[in-house]
Amino acid sequence: MASGLNEEEIEMQEDYRNKALPSSRSPAEAKGGVTPAVPGRKLLRVVAVSFGLLCVLQAALNIYLRFTLMLGCPLGWxxxxxxxxxxxxxxxxxxxxxxxxxxxxxxxxxxxxxxxxxxxxxxxxxxxxxxxxxxxxxxxxxxxxxxxxxxxxxxxxxxxxxxxxxxxxxxxxxxxxxxxxxxxxxxxxxxxxxx
CATH class of the missing domain: 3.10.100.10 (Mannose-Binding Protein A, subunit A)
Structure with a gap:
């Protein structure tokens, strides 16, 4: 053998190349292809939506107060x-x-x-x-x-x-x-x- 590698070394290299890399996915995820929710992600969404609603309410309050102070009369007056x-x-x-x-x-x-x-x-x-x-x-x-x-x-x-x-x-x-x-x-x- 001119290359200096024996047959066992070549087989080991090929086996190593064909093996899948270790995955962080569980066997159930690998089969179904569905990634389960990461703990805390749902809570993060609820917090983000709540924060968005608070921002909208704050903007509405600011507009109301601005008109009230500018005009001197409450809305509807x-x-x-x-x-x-x-x-x-x-x-x-x-x-x-x-x-x-x-x-x-x-x-x-x-x-x-x-x-x-x-x-x-x-x-x-x-x-x-x-x-x-x-x-x-x-x-x-x-x-x-x-x-x-x-x-x-x-x-x-x-x-x-x-x-x-x-x-x-x-x-x-x-x-x-x-x-x-x-x-x-x-x-x-x-x-x-x-x-």
């Missing part, structure tokens, strides 16, 4: 001069409307001037305002206790028709106030001063 206004989306009687405003940290709107009245005019045809003579008939007071000094009443109003019109509504047809029965259901406007 409208700014005019130094007040925030909430326009109801359902009809309620005067007392329920006032209660809804109080729950929102506000009160039924007090119309202080013609500019504010013009701003509110673009809403519903009829809506409750924070004016009534519930305590003393004929003495109209705003919900903050101040008396009505310059009211823009509709022609012939307040007339206390049928002896039971103790709450005031804004009537868009006349661009003025009207006295109405407090049990009637109307939209309403809540007002709160900007903080």
């Amino acid at each position: 409208h700014k005019f001069q130094s007040s925030c206004y909430y326009f109801s989306i359902s009809k309620k009687n005067w007392k329920e409307s006032r209660q809804e405003c109080l729950l929102r940290g506000a009160n039924l709107v007090i119309i202080n001037n013609r500019g504010e009245q013009a701003f509110l005019k673009g809403l519903h045809d009829l809506f409750w305002i924070g004016l009534s003579d519930l305590d003393n008939e004929g003495q109209w007071r705003w919900v903050d206790g101040t008396g009505l000094t310059d009211g823009a009443w509709a022609p012939g109003e307040p007339n206390n028709a049928n002896g039971g019109e103790d709450c005031a509504e804004f009537d868009k047809r006349y661009d003025a106030f009207n006295d109405a029965g407090c049990s009637l259901e109307r939209y309403s406007v809540c007002e709160k001063l900007m903080s």
